[in-house]
Amino acid sequence: xxxxxxxxxxxxxxxxxxxxxxxxxxxxxxxxxxxxxxxxxxxxxxxxxxxxxxxxxxxxxxxxxxxxxxxxxxxxxxxxxxxxxxxxxxxxxxxxxxxxxxxxxxxxxxxxxxxxxxxxxxxxxxxxxxxxxxxxxxxxxxxxxxxxxxxxxxxxxxxxxxxxxxxxxxxxxxxxxxxxxxxxxxxxxxxxxxxxxxxxxxxxxxxxxxxxxxxxxxxxxxxxxxxxxxxxxxxxxxxxxxxxxxxxxxxxxxxxxxxxxxxxxxxxxxxxxxxxxxxxxxxxxxxxxxxxxxxxxxxxxxxxxxxxxxxxxxxxxxxxxxxxxxxxxxxxxxxxxxxxxxxxxxxxxxxxxxxxxxxxxxxxxxxxxxxxxxxxxxxxxxxxxxxxxxxxxxxxxxxxxxxxxxxxxxxxxxxxxxx
Ligand SMILES: *Cc1c(COP(=O)(O)O)cnc(C)c1O
Numbered sequence: 273x274x275x276x277x278x279x280x281x282x283x284x285x286x287x288x289x290x291x292x293x294x295x296x297x298x299x300x301x302x303x304x305x306x307x308x309x310x311x312x313x314x315x316x317x318x319x320x321x322x323x324x325x326x327x328x329x330x331x332x333x334x335x336x337x338x339x340x341x342x343x344x345x346x347x348x349x350x351x352x353x354x355x356x357x358x359x360x361x362x363x364x365x366x367x368x369x370x371x372x373x374x375x376x377x378x379x380x381x382x383x384x385x386x387x388x389x390x391x392x393x394x395x396x397x398x399x400x401x402x403x404x405x406x407x408x409x410x411x412x413x414x415x416x417x418x419x420x421x422x423x424x425x426x427x428x429x430x431x432x433x434x435x436x437x438x439x440x441x442x443x444x445x446x447x448x449x450x451x452x453x454x455x456x457x458x459x460x461x462x463x464x465x466x467x468x469x470x471x472x473x474x475x476x477x478x479x480x481x482x483x484x485x486x487x488x489x490x491x492x493x494x495x496x497x498x499x500x501x502x503x504x505x506x507x508x509x510x511x512x513x514x515x516x517x518x519x520x521x522x523x524x525x526x527x528x529x530x531x532x533x534x535x536x537x538x539x540x541x542x543x544x545x546x547x548x549x550x551x552x553x554x555x556x557x558x559x560x561x562x563x564x565x566x567x568x569x570x571x572x573x574x575x576x577x578x579x580x581x582x583x584x585x586x587x588x589x590x591x592x593x594x595x596x597x598x599x600x601x602x603x604x605x606x607x608x609x610x611x612x613x614x615x616x617x618x619x620x621x622x623x624x625x626x627x628x629x630x631x632x633x634x635x636x637x638x639x640x641x642x643x644x645x646x647x648x649x650x651x652x653x654x655x656x657x658x659x660x661x662x663x664x665x666x667x668x669x670x671x672x673x674x675x676x677x678x679x680x681x682x683x684x685x686x687x688x689x690x691x
Contacts, residue, residue: 288632289632289633289636289653290632290653290654295307295308295648296308298342300357300358301350301352301357301358302347302352302355302357302358302671303346303347303348303355303669303671303672303673303676304344304345304346304347305344305345305347305648306342306343306344306345307343307345307648308342343646344646345643345646345647345648346646346647346648346676346679346680347647347648347649348647348648348649348666348667348668348672348680349648349649349650349665349666349667350667350669351510351511351541351542351543351667352542352543352545352669352671353511353514353515353542353543353599353623353667353668353669353670354514354515354520354543354545354588354589354592354595354596354599354669354670354671355545355595355669355670355671356543356544356545356546356585356588356589357545357546358545359545359585359588361584361588362545362546362581362584362585362588364584365580365581365583365584365585366546366577366578366580366581368580369389369575369576369577369578369579369580369581370575370577372577372580373387373389373575373576373577373580374575374576374577375575375577376572376575377572377573377574377575377576378572379572379573380569380570380571380572380573381408381562381568381573382562382569385572385573386573387573387576387579388576389576389577389579389580389583390408390573390574390576390579392579392583393408393550393579393582393583393586394406394407394408394550396583396586397538397550397552397586398550398552400521400586400590401513401521401522401524401525401536401538401552402521402524402525402530403536403552403553403554404553404554404555405552405553405554405555405557405558406550406551406552406558407550407551407552407558407561407562407568408548408549408550408573408574408579409548409549409550409551409567409568410548410549410567410571410572410573410574411539411541411547411548411549412439412508412510412537412538412539412541412549413439413442414549414567414568414571415537415539415549415550415551415567416437416439416440416442416443416508416537417439417442417443417446417566417567418561418565418566418567418568419443419506419535419537419551419561419565420440420443420444420446420447420449420475420477420506421443421446421447421564421565421566421567422560422561422563422564422565422566423447423473423475423504423506423535423557423560424447424449424472424473424475425447425448425449426448426449427449427450427471427472428447428449428450428472428473428474428475429449429450429451429452429469429472429473429474429475430444430447430449430450430451430452430475430476430477431452431453431454431462431465431466431474431475431476431477431503432444432451432452432453432454432476432477432478433453433454433456433457433477433478433479433482433489434453434454434455434456435456435479435482435484435485436477436478436479436482436508437479437483437508437510438656439508440477440478440479440508443477444477449472449473449475450469450472452465452469456482456485457487457489457490459490459493459494459497462476462494462497463497463500463501466497466500466501466503467501469501473504474498474501474502474503474504475503475504475505475506476494476497476498476503476504476505476506477506477508478491478494478505478506478507478508479508479510479511480507480508480509480510480511480512480516480522480523481509481510481511481512481515481516481523481622481624482511482624483510483511483624484624484626484652484656484657484663484665485618485620485624485626486511486618486620486621486622486623486624486625486626487618487619487620487622488512488516488523488526488621488622489507489523491505491507491523491524491527491529492527492529495529495531495533495534498531498533499531499533503533504533504534504535505531505533505534505535506534506535506537507523507524507534507535507536507537508537508538509522509523509524509536509537509538510537510538510539510542510549511542511543511622511623511624512526512538512622513538513539513542513543513544514538514542514543514544514589514592515543515596515599515622515623516622519589519590519591519592519593520543520589520590520592520596522536522538524536532554534553535551535552535553535557536551536552536553537549537550537551537552538550538552540582540585543589544582544585544586544589545585546578546581546582546585547574547578548574548578548582592670595670596670598670599623599668599669599670601674602668602670602672602674602677603621603622603623603625603668605674605677605678606625606666606668606677606680606681607625609677609678609681610627610681610684613627613684613685613688614688615627615628615629616628618663623667623668623669624665624666624667625666625667625668626652626663626664626665626666627663627664627666627684628661628663629651629662629663629664630660630661630662631660631662632653632654632662634662635651635652635653635662635663635664636651636653636662638651638664638684638687639651639664641683641687641690642664642680642683642684642687645683645686647679647680647683649664649665649666649680650664650665651663651664651665652664652665666680
């Protein structure tokens with residue numbers, strides 16, 4: 273077998289409770305979903321099945337029939353923070369968009385794939401976050417790869433928080449710039465590293481809201497350091513856009529900061545409820561990306577209908593104060609309700625409320641215990657988070673009710689008494 277070594281590595285991962293599995297949703301994204309069977313790669317039952325005997329859509333990932341199909345769950349693991357992913361107005365906008373613009377863009381933006389709805393959306397998004405120009409990318413992952421690769425290269429330096437999202441880490445490697453990583457949130461170390469770097473372009477890259485911790489980067493201090501050392505600041509606001517700041521304008525609005533040296537990125541598949549990402553910055557930065565960001569230039573544009581849906585989503589975000597208030601209320605309710613557990617919620621005011629467990633197997637066991645009670649919370653383990661910090665990543669949405677949150681609080685207390 274040419275892939276024996278791969279199987280051994282997967283088995284080792286499984287032995288450490290680190291094997292990743294996927295679950296199939298049989299209903300649209302919402303706190304109340306129906307889950308199909310576990311799809312389990314390799315180890316459990318995919319192993320030994322010749323690929324030609326697997327259905328095309330499950331090749332390499334046979335469905336685990338041991339789990340009952342069609343079971344309802346209360347879910348706390350999506351990033352659909354405002355509950356827009358299945359919003360009827362967005363569904364209608366997407367349908368209307370497909371009627372008018374078809375399904376596929378047919379080409380890259382620089383060829384013949386840049387449609388009027390893409391362009392209008394870029395302009396509106398940039399204005400919404402207070403920047404002169406904007407650019408759409410297919411995903412946040414691709415935006416990060418493209419921006420860092422286009423702005424810095426050999427002889428330049430990227431400064432990065434150690435807990436940055438994986439896509440930012442990959443982006444700095446791809447750029448071939450020197451990389452300097454500082455301890456999470458450690459501004460003194462960042463200042464020191466900046467001071468030690470006299471030559472080349474300097475780019476500081478950071479999550480605005482850390483995706484696995486929920487805390488917010490000290491962007492005001494970071495901007496001051498960037499000004500002092502003539503560095504650029506690249507802010508990944510995947511979890512802040514739509515949620516933080518006046519009218520959901522994001523992390524820059526949250527801090528009330530604005531500077532031409534800030535390059536802003538947010539994703540459109542989380543609070544915005546659809547798919548994609550955008551960068552907003554000075555026109556010269558956007559023009560540079562259009563010319564040099566490979567993940568922009570060499571890929572097919574997203575379907576224009578998605579931009580039609582996103583234009584609608586932007587309106588709902590702007591008028592979404594009630595949704596954001598509901599979300600904040602649920603965050604407070606959860607934090608009060610879980611204050612007496614043996615495990616600690618990490619310090620966070622955002623929709624991301626991780627419960628720090630530590631041990632991989634115990635985190636998995638708790639997640640499993642919740643699952644038995646019809647509640648779905650993802651156990652996040654290394655390498656996504658540092659060794660010894662496995663956690664239940666609870667995420668809240670404006671679509672949750674107080675009763676939903678109370679059910680989670682009750683179940684976690686029950687599991688505590690049992691363990
Ligand atoms: C989700 C996420 C991304 C990737 O965005 P996608 O649109 O899902 O590719 C990038 N950065 C952070 C911080 C994220 O949480």
